[in-house]
Amino acid sequence: MQRIRRQFSLWLLLMVAMLGAQAVQARELPGFTELVKQAAPGVVNISTTREIERRNMRFNGPQGQEIPERFRQFFGDQMPFGPGPGSGGPGDSEQRSSLGSGFIISEDGYILTNAHVVDGADEIVVRLNDHRELKAELIGADAKTDIALLKVDATDLPTLSIGDSEQLEVGEWVAAIGSPFGFDHSVTSGIISAINRTLPSDTYVPFIQTDVAINPGNSGGPLFNLDGEVVGINSQIFTRSGGFMGLSFAIPINVAMNIADQLRSDGRVSRGWLGVVIQPVSRDLAESFGLEGVRGALIAEVARDSPAAEAGLQAGDIILSVNNEQVERFSNLPRLIGRVSPGGDAELEVLRDGERIDETVTVGDWPKDGTQAAMSDGMNDTQTRLGIAVAPLEPEVLERNNLPSGVRVTAVAPSGVAADAGVRAGDIIVALNQQAIDSPERLAEVFALIKGKRVVPLRIYRDGRSLFVALRLAQNEQ
Template sequence: MQRITRQVSMWLMLVLATFAVQAAQARELPDFTELVKQAAPGVVNISTTQEVQRRSMGPWGGSSQDVPEIFRHFFGDQIPFGPGQQGGNDGGTAERHSLGSGFIISQDGYILTNAHVVDGADKIVVRLNDRRELKAKLVGEDKKTDVAVLKVDAKDLPTLNIGNSDDLEVGEWVAAIGSPFGFDHSVTSGIVSAIDRTLPTDTYVPFIQTDVAINPGNSGGPLFNLDGKVVGINSQIFTRSGGFMGLSFAIPINVAMDIADQLKATGHVSRGWLGVVIQPVSRDLAESFGMKDSHGALIAEVAQDSPAAKAGLQAGDIILGVNGDAVDQSSKLPRLIGKVAPGETVSLKVLRNGKERTQKVTVGDWPESDQQAMQDQQGQGPQTRLGVAVSDLDSRQLERLGLDHGVRIMQVDPSGAAAAAGIQSGDIIVSVAQQSIDSAEQLASVIESVKSSSVVPVRLVRDGHSLFVALRLGGNE
């Protein structure tokens, strides 16, 4: 009997201990109820309308607008069409609707959201937490950072507290409020997974990565820290399914507010510009330039009459720092320069020919038009140690390419050193080991002089843009 009593007592103690641990864990988890009560009034739903050409037939046999409302509610402007049912243009127009989120940053009606939420919209309607619907006008948008500012005609609106995204740490709890799929004021939470994240198509935003559940309609909504302060704008997700897969990205609020201030003041954004095309410094490229570590931004091309050209920067220079801030990755350079006001002078730490130097550059304003691509021409030429066939370029061809020297790659041996370095047919080689190349014979001579198993930088022009590759040569043939 005593043995049974002892076993029951031990079992009860174990159960009580388990409950105590669970209660302690529950107390450690964040409680977002007060945050939501205070912040929800400042979060808005944004709906846009855009006039588009009407498609003649939809999968239900009529106009693409004659679809069941449940599909329109969830798919918005992504209404699915069956094979062969899209039809042609019937000459009319239709209204395309989309949904997003935003938040109020001033009592007199300024609202922050994503540029892609309102891009191309003919009509913007903001629905407040108290169900009021107000027409909004677009004050300005900046597609490079995906930030837009709206204005509604209202006073004494509830605003959100703006935090400092520079203080965020990985592992910190955060929460989002938005309108996924049109469900207003939905709350999700998670942690900061990474900071200063670079995405392939976004060079000006050091994204905050989180595991907060974000879905279509959340775009433009606020990301909060535990103090109830906005630290980011939910902007993108990484997905293969079209829905949330655990990777969400937010624009840091410090970046967004700087853009918003410029948009409110002038309607557009001015950002610093050097006028260079850059690329990462790979391990092989670092070795070819005599560097111990792969870091910095390698200048592949310098635009004519650009601030970089006027300051004497050259293709092959590696920018290691800006005003004392290290450029550990090439993606960091556009952010550092973009924050500089046009007309200001920056101090660059540059590696040239194996030696570090300081270069002063007066930053320019980002130009409106992009650089025009150059056209390629055909020719023939001799075989070199590179494993390529090359041809000389005459003065007319060089002029059309916008170059004053170089040779064209006509064929590439798939098993040769050039192919291993990523050199392609049609590329223009303009320098090897920092020596300008004027002819096929000179190219062969320079390549022949390179020691076996050496790695040298090769500067190319491909599709009108300059880049460097690291060429590793074997023994002389």
């Protein structure tokens, strides 16, 4: 009996310890009630309408809202929803609506959201927390960072507190408020999974990666820290299923506010331009150039009369740092240069002929035709219009990869047809519009024969396998 009592006492002590641990853990989990009460009035719902031809209609989601363009990038061509009502014949048109989120940054009516939320809108309506609906004016938008600044005619509006995204740490709790699928002021929470994340088609944004549940309609809404400060703008998700899969990406608020300030004062965004074609540094390339470790951006080509050319940069240089900030991946370079004010100096650490040297470059202003400016003047017109630079493939490369023909993509412009399709530097183009490609000249020939098509297939070879991507051509490319 005494032994039974001892065992029971030990079991009781164990249960008390477990319950105590659970209570401590519960106390450590954050609560978002006060945050929501304070922040919700500054979060808005954004709806847009536009006239479109029915033959070009996009797929629609629940309640008729259009899936935002950025989410379509990750959903792919097979949307989880059927086509919208009224599929009339060619030439017919009707109004379509889309939904997104935003938040108020000034009492006199300035609102931040994503550029893709209002892209192509004929009318923008902002619904406030008090159910007022106000027409908004688009002050400006920057597609490269996916930021748009709106203005409504109102005063004494509730504003949100702006935080410092540079202070964020991985593992920190964050919360989002937005309108997923049109459900106003929905709150989700999670932690920061990574910072300074570079996505394939967005080289100007060091994204905040979180596991906060984000869905269509959350685009443009704020991401908060536990102090109730806005630290990011929810912009993208990655999915294979068509729904949230635990990976969402937000634009750091420091980046967003810098863009907003430029749009408010100048109506446009100025960013630094170097004028080089770059490619990643592979392990073999690093060894061949005498570089320890795989890092930096390898200059494949220098545009004539560019800031890089004037500074004496050369093909074969590897840029290791910009203003003492390391270039860990080649895709980081456009962002580092882009945040240098045009006319300002950038101090570069460069590896040339096995030696590290310092170069000072006076950064230029990104030309209006950004795709063409990013590429070299020596490229043919087709490559410029597609936003890529390509080079012939050596026979041994074709043989090693068991390919009959192809050309290598040496660089992809930050914005352009190829970037939008997800083409990457290092891809091998095997066919365009089902026509084999064996040289840069053949690529130009096939491209010139494409008439009357809005979307054409591009077959590429990447990481040991072939895949197709869709090139969505501009109206003047058809």
